[in-house]
Amino acid sequence: MPVQPILSLAGVGKTYKSGHRALEAVDLEIHKGEIFALLGPNGAGKTTMISIVCGIVNPSEGTITVDGHDAVRDYKKARAMIGLVPQELSVDMFETVIATARFSRRLFGRAPDDGYIEQLLKDLSLWDKRDSKIMALSGGMKRRVLIAKALSHEPDILFLDEPTAGVDVSLRRDMWKLIGRLRERGVTIILTTHYIEEAEEMADRVGVINNGRLLLVDEKSALMKKLGKREMDIALVEPMTTVPGALSEWDLELVDEGHKLRYTFDAQAERTGIPSLLRKLGDLDIGFKDLETSKSSLEDIFVDLVSEREQEEAAL
């Protein structure tokens, strides 16, 4: 890991004029070349956070540093390094694809480079449509145009705000491939999403945000373990008082006054242990009448994370 993060936020918070507190003092460091996913439900503060870093929203407090440049005092150097793909399909309807890509490159202070723009449009399967007016393109194509605009000035950091929201499966796959290629080129990528799978598919690290609070930042593998827990409730014919010792191999507990046996397992693991557990129950002659498995929803996970963190804070 490099010593200096490519992007760092220190105590960045935002209160809108309406009084709405959209972001609580966020501290975050992004490493060069990583893919960072900001995971959270709608309205969690993901877009606010991105907008502040990109200069679209003024922070109420805190400092942002982009590769050593203060994003407010030294905004030109900071912003020249950043490309942003917004969530909304905001494009100049009357422009052609190639004209808008060229415009973006110059707007960000770079001299024209037709070779680069050509390659970029080819990479995004937009080259055949280069002379089409943007309004004539489909929604998926418009999103590609937004990506082309964001990459037109060869940024070091790319922000993708909900890149696959409302996008069909094939474009989503293409998008993931593109992100992979960009990473190979050393581009740091920060994307927001409310799909766990998306974070799982692409990210190196994941930050979980809810109600304007960055709840935790962790390596993806560690987080997925935490998020991937599932439970299975086994409704027993006869209630129990203790979990039989013969079942100590499995992570079991009794709930519902001994009427149910709850098995917690890792959904990510190759072997869930369910078949063997059920066989063992049969061997032990423990009767059960129903099985119910539940997957923690993103919402549950957030609730868990919040309470976990509060407990940690209380313990300190």
Next chain:
Amino acid sequence: MNLHGIWAIYRFEMARALRTLWQSVATPVITTSLYFVVFGGAIGSRMQQVGGVNYGSFIVPGLIMLTLLTQSISNASIGIYFPKFTGTIYELLSAPISSMEMVIGYVGAAATKSVALGLIILATSTLFVPLQIAHPLAMIAFLILTALTFSLFGFIIGVWAQGFEQLSIVPALLVTPLTFLGGAFYSIDMLPQPWRTVSLFNPVVYLVSGFRWSFFSKGDVSVAWSLGFIALFMALCLILIAWIFKSGYRLKS
């Protein structure tokens, strides 16, 4: 200085006008021709000369001013309002471009377009009336200064506006009446008191008067007053724009 950025905005704005070249040019040319037919031909033929100038020629500077003011305002205001409306403003705000550079791009393009229109109208008018320009350099200077100032004003309106109707409200309710009452088609000396004095509070009087002076060496007020007024109005617009960007007014939350 992000010169590439300024140029990108300038080119973008000029391209927008070129796409609609027909309506950008034809509308003012046809309107002007109609003014000449009505005021120059029908009414002017029954009028005496105004201050030693043939009436048809007399109205030329006023007509150009009328177009210059309304076109500068509408060009610049739509230029900045449209990205706000479509949401593409995100890109401008996230670009490494200073507020002044952004203003130079938008206002420069709007002023270029209205100066070009002013010259087209001037050329059209020579088809209808005899015209000589006493101070060509001053005429060009007035044209450019007025176009710049009112493009700045238009930029402010574009930032302020929250709907298309608000965009047209200032030109329609303020600028056009002030221009008509500002001596575009008459000399304010022709007005009875107290209207002559009241007219001196109309800023457009100073613009039309100065511009007319550059044609006929004669105006309602002195050239110094005219220049002074344009400078004052331009300074006010610049202060307001500086404040808009500092506070993020209606651009940034």
